[in-house]
Amino acid sequence: MVMTEQAPAIRHMSQVGNVAGISQEEWATAVAAKAGPRTRIGAFEQVHVFWLAGMSCDGCSIAVLGATAPSVESLLTGSLPGVPIVFLHHTAVQLEAGEAYMEPMRKAWRGELEAPYVIVYEGSLADESLAGTGGYWSAVGEEGDGPMEGRRQIPSAEWARRLAPGAAATIAIGTCATWGGIPAAFGNVTGAMSLTDFLGADYRSALGLPVVNIPGCSPVGDNFTETVAAILLFLQGVGPLPEFDDLGRPAWLFGETVHRQCNRAGYYEEGTFAEEYGDKECLVEVGCWGPVVNCNITSRGAINHVGGCMNVGGICIGCTMPGFPDKFTPFYKAPPGTVLSGTSSRLVGSFIRPLRRMTQRDRNREVRWDRSSEPPTGWGASNAPTFVDKIVQGAYDRIRHSDTAAKDR
Numbered sequence: 001m002v003m004t005e006q007a008p009a010i011r012h013m014s015q016v017g018n019v020a021g022i023s024q025e026e027w028a029t030a031v032a033a034k035a036g037p038r039t040r041i042g043a044f045e046q047v048h049v050f051w052l053a054g055m056s057c058d059g060c061s062i063a064v065l066g067a068t069a070p071s072v073e074s075l076l077t078g079s080l081p082g083v084p085i086v087f088l089h090h091t092a093v094q095l096e097a098g099e100a101y102m103e104p105m106r107k108a109w110r111g112e113l114e115a116p117y118v119i120v121y122e123g124s125l126a127d128e129s130l131a132g133t134g135g136y137w138s139a140v141g142e143e144g145d146g147p148m149e150g151r152r153q154i155p156s157a158e159w160a161r162r163l164a165p166g167a168a169a170t171i172a173i174g175t176c177a178t179w180g181g182i183p184a185a186f187g188n189v190t191g192a193m194s195l196t197d198f199l200g201a202d203y204r205s206a207l208g209l210p211v212v213n214i215p216g217c218s219p220v221g222d223n224f225t226e227t228v229a230a231i232l233l234f235l236q237g238v239g240p241l242p243e244f245d246d247l248g249r250p251a252w253l254f255g256e257t258v259h260r261q262c263n264r265a266g267y268y269e270e271g272t273f274a275e276e277y278g279d280k281e282c283l284v285e286v287g288c289w290g291p292v293v294n295c296n297i298t299s300r301g302a303i304n305h306v307g308g309c310m311n312v313g314g315i316c317i318g319c320t321m322p323g324f325p326d327k328f329t330p331f332y333k334a335p336p337g338t339v340l341s342g343t344s345s346r347l348v349g350s351f352i353r354p355l356r357r358m359t360q361r362d363r364n365r366e367v368r369w370d371r372s373s374e375p376p377t378g379w380g381a382s383n384a385p386t387f388v389d390k391i392v393q394g395a396y397d398r399i400r401h402s403d404t405a406a407k408d409r
């Protein structure tokens with residue numbers, strides 16, 4: 001650990017609970033200094049990121065900690081050229097606790113931070129008026145103006161309301177924060193809603209941005225860190241404003257459907273479908289919604305470009321979509337549209353598949369093998385062309401060379 005021998009002693013009571021004896025800011029600065037002198041690109045050396053947790057399971061935090069391109073570590077240590085050092089304030093990974101943790105948030109609220117800040121919200125935002133007197137659904141920190149011994153916990157949603165106007169950017173991570181998600185599903189007893197619904201469609205950050213939405217349950221960690229890096233480069237004045245779609249999603253990450261990038265899409269196109277989990281074919285008939293879902297999990301993978309729902313045999317249940325979960329239930333049942341699209345694929349596939357296999361057999365033969373009746377290898381079955389193969393491939397090759405032959409004349 002870099003800092004143990006240099007860690008300053010705990011200096012005042014606000015540091016109680018800080019086992020490292022050093023603030024997150026001091027740690028990040030010291031680690032960055034160890035990496036050598038930075039080449040300053042852009043307006044800011046550092047930016048604070050306040051991570052607020054609402055009605056969440058912490059899955060978004062776990063996903064982001066696993067990000068690799070870029071990694072959280074590279075953001076915290078300022079090792080990406082042009083990206084300022086990120087001072088992350090997160091309840092799970094913070095060095096400070098208690099008032100030492102809360103003070104930067106209070107400073108940001110008072111407009112006293114000496115660097116810009118971004119807020120990230122994980123989980124949906126509850127209607128705290130439903131929590132009952134003295135209770136709360138999700139909160140961080142406390143202040144001395146409440147009913148319980150003169151103190152009250154400050155709901156995370158209240159912090160969002162306080163910090164959002166002054167934030168350079170406001171990012172909702174995960175489907176609970178972006179669209180309400182599971183806490184806002186049918187029977188929603190907490191009044192849970194998304195960050196956009198909570199702040200209102202007119203909300204703009206200090207730099208004029210609406211809420212940026214990075215959905216997923218849990219989201220791809222890289223989708224978050226890459227978007228943060230792109231936004232920070234924009235704030236620095238060294239990168240363009242990243243392109244967002246009309247729901248505030250990074251357009252380059254959510255512009256395609258799962259299906260278009262799925263490694264099972266070839267099976268769909270040839271009309272062959274899995275009948276049960278574990279089969280290698282397309283999963284649409286066991287409940288996959290991939291053809292209509294905006295998500296890049298199949299191309300990006302879950303962590304370090306590895307894994308991801310369909311890549312490891314799971315169906316797409318639409319977890320990145322605003323309609324999730326109510327519009328995708330019951331899960332594990334084929335979507336109704338499958339009757340039409342699956343039947344069409346089957347019909348086309350039943351014609352195309354045999355032709356492709358015939359051409360495949362032919363392309364698996366060297367030209368000289370075509371003239372021999374001997375098995376081409378010592379591995380067994382003869383791949384000798386049948387009479388039909390010869391007729392069809394002869395016609396196929398004539399068509400293949402027709403343009404060339406015309407040009408040669």
Ligand code: SF4
Nearest residue numbers: 262265282283288290
């Ligand atoms: Fe499309 Fe799902 Fe089939 Fe993949 S498994 S090809 S996403 S329907």
